[in-house]
Amino acid sequence: xxxxxxxxxxxxxxxxxxxxxxxxxxxxxxxxxxxxxxxxxxxxxxxxxxxxxxxxxxxxxxxxxxxxxxxxxxxxxxxxxxxxxxxxxxxxxxxxxxxxxxxxxxxxxxxxxxxxxxxxxxxxxxxxxxxxxxxxxxxxxxxxxxxxxxxxxxxxxxxxxxxxxxxxxxxxxxxxxxxxxxxxxxxxxxxxxxxxxxxxxxxxxxxxxxxxxxxxxxxxxxxxxxxxxxxxxxxxxxxxxxxxxxxxxxxxxxxxxxxxxxxxxxx
Amino acid sequence: xxxxxxxxxxxxxxxxxxxxxxxxxxxxxxxxxxxxxxxxxxxxxxxxxxxxxxxxxxxxxxxxxxxxxxxxxxxxxxxxxxxxxxxxxxxxxxxxxxxxxxxxxxxxxxxxxxxxxxxxxxxxxxxxxxxxxxxxxxxxxxxxxxxxxxxxxxxxxxxxxxxxxxxxxxxxxxxxxxxxxxxxxxxxxxxxxxxxxxxxxxxxxxxxxxxxxxxxxxxxxxxxxxxxxxxxxxxxxxxxxxxxxxxxxxxxxxxxxxxxxx
Numbered sequence: 001x002x003x004x005x006x007x008x009x010x011x012x013x014x015x016x017x018x019x020x021x022x023x024x025x026x027x028x029x030x031x032x033x034x035x036x037x038x039x040x041x042x043x044x045x046x047x048x049x050x051x052x053x054x055x056x057x058x059x060x061x062x063x064x065x066x067x068x069x070x071x072x073x074x075x076x077x078x079x080x081x082x083x084x085x086x087x088x089x090x091x092x093x094x095x096x097x098x099x100x101x102x103x104x105x106x107x108x109x110x111x112x113x114x115x116x117x118x119x120x121x122x123x124x125x126x127x128x129x130x131x132x133x134x135x136x137x138x139x140x141x142x143x144x145x146x147x148x149x150x151x152x153x154x155x156x157x158x159x160x161x162x163x164x165x166x167x168x169x170x171x172x173x174x175x176x177x178x179x180x181x182x183x184x185x186x187x188x189x190x191x192x193x194x195x196x197x198x199x200x201x202x203x204x205x206x207x208x209x210x211x212x213x214x215x216x217x218x219x220x221x222x223x224x225x226x227x228x229x230x231x232x233x234x235x236x237x238x239x240x241x242x243x244x245x246x247x248x249x250x251x252x253x254x255x256x257x258x259x260x261x262x263x264x265x266x267x
Numbered sequence: 268x269x270x271x272x273x274x275x276x277x278x279x280x281x282x283x284x285x286x287x288x289x290x291x292x293x294x295x296x297x298x299x300x301x302x303x304x305x306x307x308x309x310x311x312x313x314x315x316x317x318x319x320x321x322x323x324x325x326x327x328x329x330x331x332x333x334x335x336x337x338x339x340x341x342x343x344x345x346x347x348x349x350x351x352x353x354x355x356x357x358x359x360x361x362x363x364x365x366x367x368x369x370x371x372x373x374x375x376x377x378x379x380x381x382x383x384x385x386x387x388x389x390x391x392x393x394x395x396x397x398x399x400x401x402x403x404x405x406x407x408x409x410x411x412x413x414x415x416x417x418x419x420x421x422x423x424x425x426x427x428x429x430x431x432x433x434x435x436x437x438x439x440x441x442x443x444x445x446x447x448x449x450x451x452x453x454x455x456x457x458x459x460x461x462x463x464x465x466x467x468x469x470x471x472x473x474x475x476x477x478x479x480x481x482x483x484x485x486x487x488x489x490x491x492x493x494x495x496x497x498x499x500x501x502x503x504x505x506x507x508x509x510x511x512x513x514x515x516x517x518x519x520x521x522x523x524x525x526x527x528x529x
Contacts, residue, residue: 010386
């Protein structure tokens with residue numbers, strides 16, 4: 001266990017040193033969140049009855065999403081890992097007494113967390129000072145707060161487990177660009193990153209809710225904003241746990257195949 | 268200690284001629300060529316031996332090293348190292364080996380060398396006392412004290428290579444695989460690395476397998492050489508078995524390769 005923790009610590013502390021990138025990220029996310037809320041406000045004004053979430057909930061959803069962008073966005077993947085698989089540098093990881101899947105999983109977690117830690121606080125603080133319904137308030141109840149935290153952890157793990165599939169597939173292709181683009185675009189639309197899932201047409205919504213993509217940011221953000229609660233929240237969390245097991249299982253199998261069958265490139 | 272028998276490995280390589288027409292043609296029909304990287308390779312190496320594993324480019328040297336370190340699975344044949352099959356028992360096998368791939372890096376690019384070392388210490392579970400002792404010895408022998416606090420991206424190739432070699436030895440491996448460890452080094456670094464490998468072998472009785480194109484590495488380090496060409500072992504003996512090896516080594520090797528048609 002200690003080795004994975006050390007791995008986490010090194011990747012995490014390494015992520016903390018990129019200060020300028022963090023500042024740029026904070027500025028971008030603050031603007032993006034603001035613009036999105038203005039857009040939803042316009043929709044809301046046009047017809048409040050056709051609006052599937054309350055404006056408060058929507059604002060909370062957006063600010064949390066922007067604050068924790070690095071935890072849930074599909075494209076937060078490491079080019080260094082892709083490059084090391086493509087060039088064959090990954091051989092060094094294979095001659096260590098550690099599991100490749102676990103190592104890359106921990107590395108991805110650390111990478112995302114180090115980015116999120118640097119970026120989330122200023123955005124949350126700013127959103128907390130915005131007037132209702134445009135800012136963010138405390139969750140509806142302490143119980144909802146706990147469920148939210150659980151959902152965050154599960155959501156982060158599901159997101160990482162999904163990106164692990166993309167890393168694994170890179171072992172089998174000459175260039176990962178195609179898979180990466182298709183998988184990440186699908187993730188972006190279907191996980192509620194562009195538009196929260198309640199805003200999709202009713203029939204489609206039912207399908208989206210059970211896909212693995214809805215087990216990422218969708219669950220914690222909607223629990224926090226009060227859009228789902230009680231039994232519905234428990235059901236959503238269980239579905240997250242289910243997808244986590246499925247994705248990790250698939251990833252482990254793929255990765256072990258990859259490291260057994262694949263030619264390591266570049267002499 | 269290392270027992271290799273009838274090892275075979277074949278790669279399939281997509282080939283096509285240059286130019287647009289050929290590229291278009293290969294869209295519909297790809298020609299794969301079978302490359303026998305290893306073709307019935309057998310040898311055995313005793314504990315504490317230093318062996319030079321030589322051959323022209325593309326002979327199968329790196330493939331052998333990768334199989335011996337448990338990274339690559341061969342198509343046929345057997346390989347037993349310390350009673351284990353490397354690719355089946357990868358995790359316990361790799362605890363006992365150190366590997367340096369001269370053309371790659373195992374150090375974390377954006378952080379000081381020391382951080383990578385501490386990670387390796389934890390990955391291999393090296394006890395603190397032993398780690399400190401090894402680190403001191405390695406720092407001393409490879410002259411690293413100035414380098415350990417520098418981020419890897421700011422090291423020169425030779426400096427980095429010395430750090431790489433030390434990184435592979437922090438966990439006291441019984442076997443050391445060196446795949447072109449002196450590539451791109453200046454004269455001083457080369458001599459330092461050679462001296463160090465010799466010392467390590469004498470002090471710790473580490474088994475060393477070395478691939479290189481630098482014949483002076485071989486002269487300085489190994490008595491035994493194994494020559495591989497087109498995937499086959501052509502010669503397993505000493506430097507004296509190579510005609511003309513007391514004159515110009517480069518010339519002698521070139522003649523040898525030519526004689527074998529490799």
